[in-house]
Amino acid sequence: xxxxxxxxxxxxxxxxxxxxxxxxxxxxxxxxxxxxxxxxxxxxxxxxxxxxxxxxxxxxxxxxxxxxxxxxxxxxxxxxxxxxxxxxxxxxxxxxxxxxxxxxxxxxxxxxxxxxxxxxxxxxxxxxxxxxxxxxxxxxxxxxxxxxxxxxxxxxxxxxxxxxxxxxxxxxxxxxxxxxxxxxxxxxxxxxxxxxxxxxxxxxxxxxxxxxxxxxxxxxxxxxxxxxxxxxxxxxxxxxxxxxxxxxxxxxxxxxxxxxxxxxxxxxxxxxxxxxxxxxxxxxxxxxxxxxxxxxxxxxxxxxxxxxxxxxxxxxxxxxxxxxxxxxxxxxxxxxxxxxxxxxxxxxxxxxxxxxxxxxxxxxxxxxxxxxxxxxxxxxxxxxxxxxxxxxxxxxxxxxxxxxxxxxxxxxxxxxxxxxxxxxxxxxxxxxxxxxxxxxxxxxxxxxxxxxxxxxxxxxxxxxxxxxxxxxxxxxxxxxxxxxxxxxxxxxxxxxxxxxxxxxxxxxxxxxxxxxxxxxxxxxxxxxxxxx
Numbered sequence: 364x365x366x367x368x369x370x371x372x373x374x375x376x377x378x379x380x381x382x383x384x385x386x387x388x389x390x391x392x393x394x395x396x397x398x399x400x401x402x403x404x405x406x407x408x409x410x411x412x413x414x415x416x417x418x419x420x421x422x423x424x425x426x427x428x429x430x431x432x433x434x435x436x437x438x439x440x441x442x443x444x445x446x447x448x449x450x451x452x453x454x455x456x457x458x459x460x461x462x463x464x465x466x467x468x469x470x471x472x473x474x475x476x477x478x479x480x481x482x483x484x485x486x487x488x489x490x491x492x493x494x495x496x497x498x499x500x501x502x503x504x505x506x507x508x509x510x511x512x513x514x515x516x517x518x519x520x521x522x523x524x525x526x527x528x529x530x531x532x533x534x535x536x537x538x539x540x541x542x543x544x545x546x547x548x549x550x551x552x553x554x555x556x557x558x559x560x561x562x563x564x565x566x567x568x569x570x571x572x573x574x575x576x577x578x579x580x581x582x583x584x585x586x587x588x589x590x591x592x593x594x595x596x597x598x599x600x601x602x603x604x605x606x607x608x609x610x611x612x613x614x615x616x617x618x619x620x621x622x623x624x625x626x627x628x629x630x631x632x633x634x635x636x637x638x639x640x641x642x643x644x645x646x647x648x649x650x651x652x653x654x655x656x657x658x659x660x661x662x663x664x665x666x667x668x669x670x671x672x673x674x675x676x677x678x679x680x681x682x683x684x685x686x687x688x689x690x691x692x693x694x695x696x697x698x699x700x701x702x703x704x705x706x707x708x709x710x711x712x713x714x715x716x717x718x719x720x721x722x723x724x725x726x727x728x729x730x731x732x733x734x735x736x737x738x739x740x741x742x743x744x745x746x747x748x749x750x751x752x753x754x755x756x757x758x759x760x761x762x763x764x765x766x767x768x769x770x771x772x773x774x775x776x777x778x779x780x781x782x783x784x785x786x787x788x789x790x791x792x793x794x795x796x797x798x799x800x801x802x803x804x805x806x807x808x809x810x811x812x813x814x815x816x817x818x819x820x821x822x823x824x825x826x827x828x829x830x831x832x833x834x835x836x837x838x839x840x841x842x843x844x845x846x847x848x849x850x851x852x853x854x855x856x857x858x859x860x861x862x863x864x865x866x867x868x869x870x871x872x873x874x875x876x877x878x879x880x881x882x883x884x885x886x887x888x889x890x891x892x893x894x895x
Contacts, residue, residue, distance in 0.1 A: 375653035376403035377410020404610030414588030431578025449586035464715035481564035494573035512565030560691030562759025613638035656865035657820030684837035687830035692814035752888030824865035
């Protein structure tokens with residue numbers, strides 16, 4: 364019997380896929396032990412890492428931050444390839460150190476005496492459910508089924524109940540102390556929605572948050588762009604190993620108990636068959652699937668739209684984990700101030716790092732000119748000091764709505780919103796407030812569209828109520844769940860392996876989580892062949 368060299372196919376050229384490919388290639392290349400290839404459905408590498416340019420500045424359409432530099436493999440690579448310094452400006456090049464100006468709807472600038480107590484309350488609540496506080500905060504109901512949203516609501520309710528919340532605020536129009544405190548708190552909640560990708564914090568599980576881990580140290584962006592990390596990883600692979608424009612639409616595999624596939628020319632047929640959108644096929648011994656959780660959710664729904672399908676369908680334990688975990692949409696909106704705008708230099712230097720405090724979206728007190736999709740946007744800020752490019756973050760329904768809006772609609776909606784905040788005052792970069800009215804104009808916009816992109820169908824994962832960290836472990840289990848390495852070809856082990864941020868229990872939603880998952884699955888195969 365002729366023994367074929369094992370073929371390993373990696374689906375997806377994002378962080379997990381390229382990391383797995385590099386590990387396998389570095390160990391096995393010199394001995395020519397495997398056939399390894401990466402098939403990518405799009406026309407670029409990077410996955411949810413996508414560096415671009417807008418208004419002369421480098422921006423990130425997807426992953427933006429190195430979340431903690433101490434111990435981060437992403438930071439280590441960025442240092443090695445000298446990607447942390449650039450003579451050209453880039454998004455958040457000056458970090459998070461810019462002093463924000465917080466303004467309530469209708470143009471009321473809020474000083475620290477309004478902001479700091481609510482910020483301290485919110486941060487204490489965050490520390491509590493992330494397991495960073497030893498003090499007890501009383502909660503109602505079963506914590507096992509408690510959501511982050513309900514926990515935060517209880518915390519705010521306890522705070523408001525202990526203070527004189529109905530007092531009027533002279534000179535603040537429709538606002539009273541209670542409404543203002545609730546609105547400031549909601550601004551922090553909306554920032555948390557973009558951090559977690561949860562459309563609704565009442566769907567975000569309370570108990571699982573304590574498992575989420577972060578690296579210590581500051582959070583930074585990459586001067587030469589996140590794509591520089593991906594380009595480095597790809598450069599370590601032989602030409603042709605990464606194949607672009609190869610979208611997999613169907614994966615056929617052999618579950619345990621499946622009849623052995625036919626013999627071909629005296630050899631066992633490879634147990635997995637990949638079908639591509641161009642009707643071509645490729646057989647494999649092992650496939651590492653690194654597609655997003657959004658694509659897997661579409662696969663188990665059986666969407667008849669050319670999405671990835673499994674045949675036979677994935678087993679129940681895998682389907683249930685995919686169904687329970689959350690996968691949200693977060694989009695970024697970049698807007699460039701008009702170059703024809705009178706006093707453009709003044710406004711581009713002076714547009715504040717604006718934090719916006721809205722009346723409740725359900726309140727009749729809010730300004731009618733502000734579109735609904737803007738009302739949960741926490742901030743609108745230059746991407747760095749003096750940049751003429753502004754950035755806003757959107758999550759959930761608002762993020763999806765943004766994808767369907769025309770540029771003209773976006774410009775009008777954002778302009779109307781800004782006018783409601785800066786109609787009575789224009790805040791300059793030196794912190795002083797000029798009392799004259801000034802209208803902001805934009806020339807163009809650029810938005811990410813992760814929710815409707817068929818290769819992603821969302822942004823990143825989170826733990827919903829009813830799910831748990833165990834589901835991430837289940838996501839990482841290979842198929843068949845049990846089997847044996849056998850010369851008879853019956854139900855070979857490790858036919859389908861899973862990697863990506865949604866398969867890492869403690870680092871989900873991050874690029875380093877995807878990196879570690881790619882290493883994990885590569886090492887799983889190397890151990891299978893007794894190579895490590």
